[in-house]
Amino acid sequence: MFSLTPYSYPTSKSVKEILISSVAAGVLVYLFLIIFQPFGTENFHHPYKYLILFPYTLIFGAAFFASNLCVSRFKDWNIASELLKIFLILILGSVLSYFYNSLFISHVVLSFENYGYMFLYSLAVGIPISAIYILSRYIYLKNSHENTVRNTTSQPIEPPLTLTKTILTISVNTTELKIPENDFICIQSMENYCTLYYLDNNTVKKIWLRISLSNILKQVQTQTINRCHRSYIVNLEKVKNIKGNAQSYKLILPEMDFDIPVSRSFISIIIPRLKHLKR
Template sequence: MRKLKEYLNRPTYAVDRPWTLVLLNATAVGLILAIFEPFHYRLNSLMQFWVLWAFIGLAFTLSILSFIVAPKIFKRFYDPDQWTIGKNIVHCFCFLLVMGICTFIYDRYFLIKAKFWNDWNTDSFYVILSIDMLAAFTIGIIPLLFGLFIVENNALKRNLLEAQKLNKLLSERTRQEEEETTKTITLSGDTKDAISLPPESILYMEASGNYVDICYKEDNKEKHKLLRSTIKQMEEVMLPHNNFIRCHRAYIVNINHIRNISGNAQGYRLSLTGATEEIPVSRTYLKDLKGLKDILS
């Protein structure tokens, strides 16, 4: 059970180009119905041709609601930085469930023209409901999974290419040193606890509950200091230092220590010289790579 929970909470790719998925879903549903004619559907008359377009329109509309409208309304649930395998499964299941219900309503009350909900206790009601739900899940799952694979694969290729470009800029970049290497900065929180150290020795800062973990290098060793503060407060303190950027809701990183940028379907990760942990790059703070490119160039 614990392994299942860990698997469901594992971060995964969040769709960043929903219109591509919308078009793929609608197109694939139309092709499957037209070519394979499943569940007794037959494209053998003008009426069935319009029925086909109705199902395409239904898939198109529900895909828009599911992949474009819903993420704008339920922003917390669809936060791309917090998107997990479990959330993805719930999202896909709900999409197919609503697709099945809408297919049933269209089939039962627009095609067969049954009296709305007056026949809910008849056998035909549940037979058609079962068939339409089965059709939605068996037909809809194919374009949905195929579309997710295509969009994720394209994101992987795009992020790998951009990571290569960034690494090239990184290798060509002249290291930005502080004006005074001996100058120190004092970081403090909501208590009397504080730490003074050269800004250049700081590798990154990470939010950890009500604390911020300051990761820095001293005597060529990675060290950590917890301060009771927020990452927002630390961001304001580091504003005068151009080599510190907020790359994630929980991270501030010193770009002078970036040695490699890797890309995957979820986004980007930064490897820092002297740090054991890789730092994630959030789309919330770097929606495109232009900001990071400007800093590195």
């Protein structure tokens, strides 16, 4: 279980998907309560029993919605982060449920001991529901991201027929480099250093520069040269093919002996431009 935590977990970019998944999570909580009636719920008799239980749907659904909306802004997310998010949702849901139960149903005095019971109840209900939620949402989002690039990966990406003559100027301290855009291959970043790969008389050359990736991106970014990962900038004209899946897309460049990863946060930028170049 713990060995899986470093692996990436897809996040939502659509508010509609977040809303639907959050409503589904809330409904699962409600169905669990009315079907299994745990923790003495079966002994709670009231003509509007099911209506009284319904706010738990709103509580947990809102907790899921707020957390997923915040998470959608993160570029990198993994299973460990997702599990931590679920745990925080259960804490938030248990606090709100405790106040609702104490003030509107049980009418008991607020105390940490009573909240402790509510927290344990929330864990008992939330853990199986969260397991279903995490697995189903992972499958849906993974398939959604894979469908985004399926049309692109079906055929090799051919270089454009018309070559640009743009000259890139890269200034680092007292060093100034001028490289034709067509000869630019990629940049790999490690901390405050960048390794620039380019063609010189059809031979791959590389040079180390003391500059951050964000600063060098301002100097080289064009319609075809883009950032695709927190550590990489790539010339999309040099991309021959794509491999991998929603967890690990990689760009294949014939000139390089390594593949260039694509972060999920850059898929919406990189894939459409690759499709445009393939036309």
